[in-house]
Amino acid sequence: MSAEIIDGKAVAARVRADVAREVAEFRAATGRQPGLATVLVGDDPASAVYIGGKRKACVEAGMADLHQHLPADTAQDKVAALLDELAVDPAVSGILLQLPVPAGLDGAALIERIPSGKDVDGLTTASVGLLARGLPGLRPCTPSGIIELLDAYDVPLAGTPTVVVGRSELVGRPVSQLLIARNATVTVCHSHTRDLAEVCRGADVLVVAAGRQAIIGADAVKPGATVIDVGMHRTEQGLRGDVDFPAVREVAGRLTPVPGGVGPMTIALLLRNTLLAARAAAGLS
């Protein structure tokens, strides 16, 4: 039996269409336009491609594209000063500092300049704290995109044995917390985990965000499990994930592809967060 392939592109298109409709309603009700300030420092080609995708999606959703590009050799205090300007600019609903920043800049310190109300990446210490506390706030885009995908396919989470592979700040930790908030029974694995495959085989939902190509093979997947692959590796054969797709496809019940799985959801949830930030700033809920 071959797994059902989870269509992240289709679910993301639905989310984006919903956001576009709600942006139009917001503009009609308030006379204001939500705006996203993407900040790119330097000319890393991969970052330029990602930022391009985010800006295009932003315009398609009816929001203002307030992109800022700084040269790679910009000093820390100059980047900080730009972020401080954006923080108080009423036209800016959300700020996204593209990571990684060039060597020599302290990305973590720069992220902290973003006020939590404009933190559409959900990466500031304030946003992380709100998530940990279960208080309202902007949630990181990739983790919320994963939850949205699971919901779109009616994957039950309450009480479900769920394994997350990876404990990064960007994905592993926050997705674990979102899953706990949905009453999943969550186990977090990482580079120190003993017998990774055996732990993973206990999961009905397996989220793989290890950053290592093909770390999850068929031996690590319970027959019928739902497998979410967050990995992204550029290889000579094309984009690949953290999951050995052809092998796991024969065991899993549902599986996300790379590309076309989690990636498009990240952008869709960034748009949703920008709309939520604009609404909160306008005093709407």
Ligand SMILES: Nc1nc(=O)c2c([nH]1)NC[C@@H]1CN(c3ccc(C(=O)N[C@@H](CCC(=O)O)C(=O)O)cc3)C=[N+]21
């Ligand atoms: N502050 C910050 N926030 C981010 O959210 C952030 C970041 N920095 N730095 C880089 C990573 C990467 N990221 C992706 C977004 C969309 C796709 C995406 O749409 N991928 C498509 C295809 C992409 C392709 O073909 O190259 C897919 O998987 O189908 C991928 C990766 C956001 N990131």
